[in-house]
Amino acid sequence: MNPLLSLLPASKRKGMHARLSQQFAYISSQTGDQRVTSHHSRFTCRYGYGRSAESASMGESGQDFAAVRIHKSVCCFVLCDGVGLSYRGDFAARYLGSSLMGWLEEGRDLSADQLKMYLDRLASAATEELDREPLEHESGFMRSVLEDKRRQGSQSMYICGRIELPNRGTRGRLRLAWQGDSRLRLWNGTEEISELFDHTFSTAERWSTNRGLIGGKPHWYERSIPAEMPMRLQVYTDGLSDLDPIREPVPDEQIQVLLDASHTGGLDDDAAFIELQW
Template sequence: MNPLLSLLPASKRKGMNARLAQHFAYISSQTGDQPLSSHLSRFLCRYGYGRSAESASMGESGQDFAAVRIHKSVCCFVLCDGVGLSYRGDFAARYLGSSLLDWLEEGRDLSADQLRMHLERLASTATEELNRQPLGHESGLMRSVLEDKRRQGSQSMYICGRIELPKRGTRGRLRLAWQGDSRLRLWNGTEEISELFDHTFSTAERWSTSRGPIGGKPHWYERSIPADMAMRLQVYSDGLSDLDPIREPVPDEQIQVLLDASHTGGLDDDAAFIELQW
């Protein structure tokens, strides 16, 4: 049996066998919630999405965006947190996230410098697309204010990565990149090693449709993956900050409680969650 099967509840293991899906794709809907769900292949992937109580009650899109693509032994993922005070943070999160996912899947010349150049080039095409987005039915002073905000650009923070599992006789590769204050956590087996990323998270760092990366250069982390090492990677936006002090694996139902936030009348902020184990 695939060793990752033992990490799933018995109800989810039922019916799973050696013919596990080799391809998987998840893209969050910003107009609805995604209950905590799991996918098992050579990776165990858990993912979920929840809009803030305010966004849900007003029928607005969430500012977060999350996506995962798995093709056999390669997994690419992205989690973006749109900046609400910018113009259409939901647009920036979706546009940036989709582009980063495509860039990671191509897998050519992946490096911090190449990422920076990609994000700088992306700003011009994003601005063109943003300018095509309708302003709505506002007129007069309100329309002038919105036009000015649109000129200043739409912004988003992000975490993204590409995981290449070890093949016979060779090690795998893990690459991660980020700007902003979304959570990025990593475990070797049961030992959390997230201190590797200490002092690299700041709300002043993000990507802008008008300026590209701002507040600093993208942070980049790269390492090999030994064949005999179990690892766990967890990324989530600040709507799930209650997870911050928890170092042990969290059951599905407890993460769902945090996504529902029924104990507090709904989420104070949008929440996106991705966890990968291999």
């Protein structure tokens, strides 16, 4: 128990616990792993993060980024997969993810067109921030190579969304946006309806600090949420591709086995995982 709560009378502690459970935030650390963990409120949220074996052994940051924020009946989330062949894909994933979270939480004029304009405008600010990042090599030929690569920009793929649950007989709202090949899966009750998103995932689509959107405008999905319809949303990066054929809920320990990847000597690629149920 929170030590401050223990000082309150039991009747007040119960109310305080209820208020605290309505707010939750998770932001992945790119320099460490996150074991599969759950949060329970009006949403049930599971999340986990694992760096590739190569990144972990060399003490490098992971290229993925994940974040979830819940406030009462509203949940916003982002999942970003930095492009390793670009300059500092870890930077693009973190910068894009943090920026998208702010845009989603503001919650005004959420649409595909508004998101496109926002992401194109975001590129110049990201470039300025990237230019302030120190180069990994101080001098010589390698510095020149890195400077040229930095000018070409840092890139990331992404999935993001905002979920507004039904309140007092009114329907809720689900909004999702994405570019890239990370996994986006949705269930109505026990029926998976992810075929709605077929043929919309491509590594050629991404966001760049240098060019803004690459490969087209964001994919956008929006629908109402009926009060009586339980739903499950699952997003993860390609480091957890072993989940692709599994339609049933997967226990925490089995997801953790995939994140640890001890059976293969570690992950071949970074992996980030978010699952939301309501």
